[in-house]
Amino acid sequence: MAIKKDKVDAVVVGSGWAGGIVAAELAKKDYKVVGLERGQDKKHEDYIGTKDELRYSLRYEMMQDLTKETITSRNSPDKTALPIRSNENAYLGTNTGGAGVHWNGHNFRWLPYDFEIYSKTVERYGKDKIPEDMTIQDWGVTYDEMEKYYDKYEKMAGISGEEDPLGPERSNPYPNPPMKDSPSTKLFKKAAKELGYHPYQIPSANVTEQYTNPDGETINACMYCAFCETYGCDFGAKSDPIITVLATARKTGNYELRNQSYVTRVLHNGSKATGVRYVDTKTGQEYEQPADIVVLAGFVFTNTRLLLLSDVGEPYDPKTGKGVIGKNFTGHFNNVTYLGAVGFFDNKKFNNFAGAGALASTLSDFSGDNMDHSDLDFLHGFEPHIRVMGNRPIEYNRVPEGTPTWGKEFKEKSLYYTNRNLFVDAQAAALPKKQNYLDLDPNYTDFQGNPLIRVTYQYTDQDRKLGQYSIKTCTEIMEKMGADIVESDELSDDVEFNSSFTNSHNGGGVIMGDDPDISAVNTYSQMWDMENLFVVGSSSFPHFSNYNPTETIGAFAYRAAEGMEEYLKNGGGLVERKRAKKHA
Amino acid sequence: MTDNRSDDEKKLDEDGVSRRRFIKNTGMVAGGVVGGSLLGGLLTTQFQQEPETQTDKKETSSDLQDARMFFSRDDFNVLQAATERIFPEDDNGPGAIGLGVPYFIDKQLAGSWGVNGKDYRQGPFIQFNQVESMEGKDTDEHPTNPPFLKRQPDTDLQRHQSRLTRGEIFLTGLRKMNSMSRNRHNKTFDKLDEDKQIAILQEFEKGDVKLSGVAAENFFVLLRQATLEGAYSDPLYGGNKNMEGWKMKEFPGAQASYANVIEKEEFVKMDPISLNDYQGG
Numbered sequence: 001m002a003i004k005k006d007k008v009d010a011v012v013v014g015s016g017w018a019g020g021i022v023a024a025e026l027a028k029k030d031y032k033v034v035g036l037e038r039g040q041d042k043k044h045e046d047y048i049g050t051k052d053e054l055r056y057s058l059r060y061e062m063m064q065d066l067t068k069e070t071i072t073s074r075n076s077p078d079k080t081a082l083p084i085r086s087n088e089n090a091y092l093g094t095n096t097g098g099a100g101v102h103w104n105g106h107n108f109r110w111l112p113y114d115f116e117i118y119s120k121t122v123e124r125y126g127k128d129k130i131p132e133d134m135t136i137q138d139w140g141v142t143y144d145e146m147e148k149y150y151d152k153y154e155k156m157a158g159i160s161g162e163e164d165p166l167g168p169e170r171s172n173p174y175p176n177p178p179m180k181d182s183p184s185t186k187l188f189k190k191a192a193k194e195l196g197y198h199p200y201q202i203p204s205a206n207v208t209e210q211y212t213n214p215d216g217e218t219i220n221a222c223m224y225c226a227f228c229e230t231y232g233c234d235f236g237a238k239s240d241p242i243i244t245v246l247a248t249a250r251k252t253g254n255y256e257l258r259n260q261s262y263v264t265r266v267l268h269n270g271s272k273a274t275g276v277r278y279v280d281t282k283t284g285q286e287y288e289q290p291a292d293i294v295v296l297a298g299f300v301f302t303n304t305r306l307l308l309l310s311d312v313g314e315p316y317d318p319k320t321g322k323g324v325i326g327k328n329f330t331g332h333f334n335n336v337t338y339l340g341a342v343g344f345f346d347n348k349k350f351n352n353f354a355g356a357g358a359l360a361s362t363l364s365d366f367s368g369d370n371m372d373h374s375d376l377d378f379l380h381g382f383e384p385h386i387r388v389m390g391n392r393p394i395e396y397n398r399v400p401e402g403t404p405t406w407g408k409e410f411k412e413k414s415l416y417y418t419n420r421n422l423f424v425d426a427q428a429a430a431l432p433k434k435q436n437y438l439d440l441d442p443n444y445t446d447f448q449g450n451p452l453i454r455v456t457y458q459y460t461d462q463d464r465k466l467g468q469y470s471i472k473t474c475t476e477i478m479e480k481m482g483a484d485i486v487e488s489d490e491l492s493d494d495v496e497f498n499s500s501f502t503n504s505h506n507g508g509g510v511i512m513g514d515d516p517d518i519s520a521v522n523t524y525s526q527m528w529d530m531e532n533l534f535v536v537g538s539s540s541f542p543h544f545s546n547y548n549p550t551e552t553i554g555a556f557a558y559r560a561a562e563g564m565e566e567y568l569k570n571g572g573g574l575v576e577r578k579r580a581k582k583h584a
Numbered sequence: 585m586t587d588n589r590s591d592d593e594k595k596l597d598e599d600g601v602s603r604r605r606f607i608k609n610t611g612m613v614a615g616g617v618v619g620g621s622l623l624g625g626l627l628t629t630q631f632q633q634e635p636e637t638q639t640d641k642k643e644t645s646s647d648l649q650d651a652r653m654f655f656s657r658d659d660f661n662v663l664q665a666a667t668e669r670i671f672p673e674d675d676n677g678p679g680a681i682g683l684g685v686p687y688f689i690d691k692q693l694a695g696s697w698g699v700n701g702k703d704y705r706q707g708p709f710i711q712f713n714q715v716e717s718m719e720g721k722d723t724d725e726h727p728t729n730p731p732f733l734k735r736q737p738d739t740d741l742q743r744h745q746s747r748l749t750r751g752e753i754f755l756t757g758l759r760k761m762n763s764m765s766r767n768r769h770n771k772t773f774d775k776l777d778e779d780k781q782i783a784i785l786q787e788f789e790k791g792d793v794k795l796s797g798v799a800a801e802n803f804f805v806l807l808r809q810a811t812l813e814g815a816y817s818d819p820l821y822g823g824n825k826n827m828e829g830w831k832m833k834e835f836p837g838a839q840a841s842y843a844n845v846i847e848k849e850e851f852v853k854m855d856p857i858s859l860n861d862y863q864g865g
Contacts, residue, residue: 049863051838054817059697070704085704086744183849224843234840349851353835354842388846393816406670406789406808407782415676418833419851439704441707 010135016098019297020241025561039095047232060087090501104357105205108547111144139539140514153554161203192478204358226390228357258388304509340425340474344485356388380429426470524563685814688823698751738785838862
């Protein structure tokens with residue numbers, strides 16, 4: 001029998017960037033907020049002295065406990081999905097702060113083109129340019145409307161960067177200067193400039209100077225110690241929810257975070273949410289947490305799954321294209337993007353052990369619609385970069401092609417080339433396809449007996465052509481960088497999605513828009529079908545840009561928080577009622 | 585454990601460690617892998633009689649950790665030989681045995697990793713013939729891929745679908761290596777010449793060997809991965825003895841900061857720091 005807790009103003013599922021930002025904004029305005037986090041209680045102190053490659057990178061210390069819950073995956077509806085059984089195949093964040101603690105810290109604003117991708121594509125190339133099964137759609141909001149939220153996020157997180165020479169307009173410079181250049185970023189930039197491109201330093205959440213944000217939280221200066229990705233920061237120098245928004249929320253006295261609290265249902269009466277049901281995974285006790293508004297701010301899989309389990313919204317049907325929950329699932333997947341060229345240098349050694357998660361250089365010449373796609377067989381673009389994250393010894397053993405992967409020659413060459421190789425790769429956009437979606441799995445369940453979420457995902461020629469083009473560009477840059485041996489990745493015309501979810505860049509399932517027929521939430525992340533239920537995070541992205549998602553998650557979380565305040569203050573109705581009317 | 589020794593004592597200690605490693609490794613070279621464990625046992629016995637090790641707290645505790653908690657002696661002998669072939673001793677420095685890799689793997693398999701303690705283990709599991717067909721396509725370790733983007737098999741089936749735990753996979757693979765060796769050469773795997781050991785390992789790598797419950801190439805990927813982990817993980821796990829793996833790889837370990845290194849054009853050589861040092865006990 002579930003124990004009923006006292007009602008609060010808002011219950012927020014998840015404590016990552018999305019949940020943390022929403023919690024902080026509401027708590028600052030004196031609303032009582034309860035956060036529910038399925039993972040363990042973690043503080044900054046837990047990550048001091050943890051530069052341990054085996055524990056964090058190979059044993060996945062900070063990734064989801066798959067004994068309780070996982071996802072299943074398949075390529076097409078005629079196949080049986082199988083569960084992801086090991087963290088090796090899916091990096092799903094967990095614990096306080098979520099994936100926002102173990103990230104690398106790359107921050108990008110997405111492009112005006114991203115938010116109006118359908119209109120702008122039709123405008124420039126005509127409707128026929130869009131393949132029949134590609135379900136790109138406008139987001140219902142423009143970059144100009146989002147600018148102030150981006151600005152707010154950057155100031156909160158202390159983003160350290162320089163202006164992208166090809167980037168969209170900004171109201172303010174970044175709050176902190178860009179990261180230092182290493183010899184390899186210099187080499188990349190020089191080569192890129194010689195090729196006529198416009199390189200710049202990637203905006204970083206590895207903060208370059210000690211910084212106090214507008215909420216009064218202090219982030220320390222980055223030490224370039226090379227333990228970011230899959231690690232919590234030793235020094236409190238990588239912006240994460242624990243040291244920023246969760247701290248802000250807590251000090252108001254209005255926020256309580258309950259860890260090891262696994263939410264199983266959104267409770268509702270058909271038209272309004274009344275709270276959530278969750279189980280304390282330490283005791284097995286079930287609880288109900290009533291609230292005036294319910295906020296789902298988990299990862300893509302959690303948000304979509306909870307709606308489907310709770311019977312909220314119309315599930316998406318890939319045959320008819322009708323319904324919205326589960327629609328437009330996308331992501332950056334590693335055998336079609338993140339490909340490029342490696343360069344081996346015989347006469348130059350780099351300090352490859354040093355770096356920072358977001359010490360990297362890139363260029364936007366190929367991003368979004370920055371290049372003319374008239375004669376190209378794909379839409380959107382890619383972002384070629386060199387990343388200086390620090391090459392840890394177990395994971396990095398690059399050797400020239402033809403070298404065995406073990407034995408005498410491998411040992412010799414892997415040691416020789418450890419500090420004599422550089423890699424340029426590209427992150428490419430992922431556009432949605434009618435047949436790619438999320439639903440509940442009929443065969444596999446979590447530890448509570450509830451169905452797991454199921455991924456159905458197939459690559460398209462769009463994905464493959466875009467990936468192939470990006471490899472060519474990376475190779476061109478690497479050759480210009482002067483490596484003695486340059487080896488390009490291969491991407492075949494029939495490469496297929498391999499059910500590997502290893503970079504936490506996923507979107508869709510609960511997408512936003514200005515039309516309730518084709519979107520689940522409005523641009524304030526408010527459910528069309530349930531006005532006091534907000535679903536925040538990359539689950540609301542109708543497609544995936546070539547840029548990293550976090551800053552856009554953050555910006556939309558700020559916008560969502562604004563919508564929640566408006567809703568709580570003015571007693572109901574859709575925040576975007578006016579806009580919605582025309583579709584009613 | 586609190587270390588109350590003076591700096592001089594610690595220094596002596598470290599010198600002691602290096603000297604002993606050198607002798608032990610040399611012993612391995614002299615004996616090859618043939619009879620490696622027997623020779624290792626003899627050397628250990630000899631050293632235990634040395635007064636130096638009687639008073640040497642750090643070194644004694646490190647040696648006492650080198651005992652099997654998962655494998656039998658026969659399985660362990662095969663493991664030692666196999667890991668040494670994957671990461672052999674050479675002019676650069678020690679191989680898998682000298683680095684403590686076999687003990688590292690033994691400890692790992694006895695713990696949570698060996699029983700897939702963080703994995704989703706609910707059924708239904710698919711039948712093994714399906715596992716086999718998917719695992720055969722593994723293209724792990726493409727040289728240009730960053731580590732977190734490890735290549736997975738190009739198939740819609742996920743790689744880890746075996747009913748076996750990692751511990752069971754190791755036992756299955758190592759015992760098959762030994763039985764192949766006995767059948768063909770009338771010798772246990774660890775007693776074979778290097779080239780014959782390599783030939784058998786290559787068969788596993790290519791998937792030309794039939795195992796029950798796991799594809800041979802998948803076992804091989806696991807074995808190779810665990811060997812590199814033992815060579816290069818922090819010494820706290822029992823491998824990378826005396827940080828010799830890091831020294832060969834010019835990896836400085838757990839350094840607090842590279843703020844003064846990051847912009848440097850020239851290569852900066854640094855003595856590695858272990859977590860034991862970094863955490864300050």
